[in-house]
Amino acid sequence: MSPELEAKLRADYPQIFTAEPIGDPDDPDFPAAPTLIATWGFECGDGWYDLLDVLCLNLQYAKKIGAPQVVARQVKEKFGGLRFYADGPNDYQSGMIQVAMLMSTRLCEVCGNRGRLVGDDWMKTRCPEHEKPDNE
Numbered sequence: 001m002s003p004e005l006e007a008k009l010r011a012d013y014p015q016i017f018t019a020e021p022i023g024d025p026d027d028p029d030f031p032a033a034p035t036l037i038a039t040w041g042f043e044c045g046d047g048w049y050d051l052l053d054v055l056c057l058n059l060q061y062a063k064k065i066g067a068p069q070v071v072a073r074q075v076k077e078k079f080g081g082l083r084f085y086a087d088g089p090n091d092y093q094s095g096m097i098q099v100a101m102l103m104s105t106r107l108c109e110v111c112g113n114r115g116r117l118v119g120d121d122w123m124k125t126r127c128p129e130h131e132k133p134d135n136e
């Protein structure tokens with residue numbers, strides 16, 4: 001993801017994309033460490049920015065009305081789809097994350113237009129324009 005869009009997500013949702021080292025909620029003895037997203041950034045294309053923005057907006061809205069604070073561990077593309085690994089979501093928030101991950105396989109990862117899963121051994125989600133190998 002471009003540095004500008006990545007910085008915007010971090011600035012808009014500092015509780016989700018914390019720069020602080022965090023521990024393992026299931027293991028209090030595990031030493032706190034920076035998240036993979038704090039270390040490596042958003043490992044996906046700009047086309048999913050709006051999807052991530054809407055997801056995070058709704059995760060924080062849910063927090064406002066009593067749901068837990070979700071903290072992202074890693075955000076990346078895998079097998080053509082968005083992966084959003086996070087601590088803390090309740091069932092409602094897990095459903096939001098699940099819908100975002102499924103929706104990502106219908107949105108071009110490069111530009112955000114309608115896309116589809118393409119490729120044989122290297123799956124990606126692309127619109128017709130970005131499906132061409134030299135057009136990313």
Ligand SMILES: [Zn+2]
Pocket residue numbers: 108109110111112113126127128129130
């Ligand atoms: Zn595209």
